[in-house]
Amino acid sequence: MSKPAANQKKEIVVLGAGVIGLTTALKIQEEKGPEYQVTIIAETFPTDPRTIKYTSFWAGAQQIATRQDQDDNMRRMERESFDVVWAMSEPDGSGAAEECLLRCMDYTYYTLPEEEEHPCAFMPDASFSPISSNSFRQLRADELIPGAVQGFRFTTVTFDIPRYLLYLLARFTTAGGNIVHGTVHHIQQVLEGGAGLFSNSLHEPSSPDVVVVCVGLGARFLGGIEDKDVFPIRGQTVLLRAPWIKHMPVLNDSEDDAMPSYVIPRKGGDVIVGGTFHPNDWYPKPRPEITERILAKGLKLCPELAPPEIRAQREPTVDDLLPLIVDMGVGFRPHRTGGVRVGIEWMESFSSPIKKTTANKVPVVFNYGHGANGYQASWGSATIALKYVQEALNDRDLSGK
Ligand SMILES: Cc1cc2nc3c(=O)[nH]c(=O)nc-3n(C[C@H](O)[C@H](O)[C@H](O)COP(=O)(O)OP(=O)(O)OC[C@H]3O[C@@H](n4cnc5c(N)ncnc54)[C@H](O)[C@@H]3O)c2cc1C
CATH class of the missing domain: 3.40.50.720 (NAD(P)-binding Rossmann-like Domain)
Known part of the structure; x- marks a missing residue:
């Protein structure tokens, strides 16, 4: 030919x-x-x-940024992507992919203080946000969750993957x-x-x-x-139906690196609760004991996961989350x-x-x-x-x- x-x-x-x-x-x-x-x-x-x-198929996914001391190339790519995705998520019918992308406030907590400037400090003001016009800031001590010594908040975007x-x-x-x-x-x-x-x-x-x-x-x-x-970093998650969640708490626990705890709401009302970070673990199905642990940690990080009517009456438990489960997932992050x-x-x-x-x-x-x-x-x-x-x-x- x-x-x-x-x-x-x-x-x-x-x-x-x-x-x-x-x-x-x-x-x-x-x-x-x-x-x-x-x-x-x-x-x-x-x-x-x-x-x-x-x-x-299996990602969270959120638009954040890699730490400054890590990969410069990656940080440049993320910065450009943020600008594109932010424009695509413009609310009120202006953004090209508004129905796939949710602008929301990320609350990231640390059990050990970060020495570098936070990599998400560039993220823009969120004038639509009811919380404040100045989005990025360090959290005050009285805003931290138990066990955290430092925390930041900023407005970013989450992807409704499907x-x-x-x-x-x-x-x-x-x-x-x-x-x-x-x-x-x-x-x-x-x-x-x-x-x-x-x-x-x-x-x-x-x-x-x-x-x-x-x-x-x-x-x-x-x-x-x-x-x-190229090798896999296995991530296990649980997908819940919880359309009342509109913020994104994340806990980086230095004592439990392999199980970071995060809650990522999606535009359509589902919420990803994670997760795990295990290099070279090729097991392709959810492990039930890990699912239980993810839910327990998720509820501790974000008690608001439980339905509002239950929280109005009593302290929620993991059992209150079980009826909300839509799916359980495992994905292999293609690390290199x-x-x-x-x-x-x-x-x-x-x-x-x-x-x-x-x-x-x-x-x-x-x-x-x-x-x-x-x-x-x-x-x-x-x-x-x-x-x-x-x-x-x-x-x-x-x-x-
Ligand atoms: C639990 C979890 C949470 C995550 N959270 C985030 C997050 O918050 N933010 C973020 O940015 N990322 C996140 N990620 C990472 C993100 O999901 C991956 O980086 C991304 O999906 C990789 O995409 P890819 O297109 O490179 O690979 P894939 O999505 O795996 O696509 C590979 C494609 O190549 C095709 N293919 C492969 N081999 C062949 C072949 N020989 N012939 C034909 N076709 C082939 C496949 O069919 C497929 O179409 C997360 C991942 C996991 C598992």
Whole structure:
């Protein structure tokens, strides 16, 4: 199959349809639609049954920021993402994704004082907030919960995961993007056959102009990539129906790092209560004893989880939360030693030994390994990936490759 003529659109294949693949594909398709045609190939899309192999189904998720002493690259991506998500969550019909995003007040508590400036100090005033016009501030001693020595509050955004993923997918296809179901066993399959290899209806198999790899934890297993620096950090959560919760308390307990306690309300009225943070724990189902512990810790952190009519009569107990349970979840955060991989490599596409065709080098852009931060870094990460795609295509045009 010959390459498309110069006046045809450049074929961009994005591998993966989690929050990273969808956001990246959407950004490329919307910003470069007249020149590029983007197709997502993925084993799982947001419209499919939920599976442990698709982490984005299982996130909280909140838009916060990584600590200053950690990953600068990640912090830049988060900062850009915050601005995008904040604008999308503009209330009263102004925000593009208002129905998927909830602006709410985060109360983060610490059992050991933080020495750095708080990473969320940049978050904007919340003029809509009934609490105060100046959103970010350190909590007073009388506002701390038992056991906490320090605390901050700031207004940020939470993602209603099922709604938000469907929103991204719909926005991508509306912009002209294609989707194809497929399990890729080796990157060579895509380098040589592109999206056409996985769909009869699109076009004949042919080598795409650029491949963007957004496969999350799948990067550990995908042939030709097999990045063993990528490993899971297991997170277990409980989903409750509690539409009366409109704030987001979080406890960072230095004595119990592996079980941070948090309550994340979603726009639709469900609330995620978490959770766990266990590296290299591959168990894919909820452990009942952990569920009980999550609920007990969640209720201690946020007694308001119990229905208001029960709290009006007596002290609530964990049993009062049981009728509110909608679901229990486990997800594998795709963590990567050394940080997220956003970069590019030109990979040789296999050339047929029979036809003796010359080897073709295809630019492969990587965008995976976002660990616990995939949502909050998604837009900034997509911007960097798009930059690599454009640079690769410019280089190719200049060199006539
Ligand atoms: C309990 C929990 C709480 C979290 N809370 C937050 C939070 O508050 N804020 C935040 O920002 N993040 C949070 N995260 C992290 C966030 O969920 C992840 O960083 C993010 O979902 C990773 O997205 P992804 O697109 O890289 O991977 P995934 O969502 O796993 O998507 C991978 C995609 O690649 C496809 N794929 C993989 N391999 C192949 C293959 N060989 N062939 C074809 N397709 C393939 C899959 O089908 C899928 O479509 C949380 C995670 C968990 C588990």
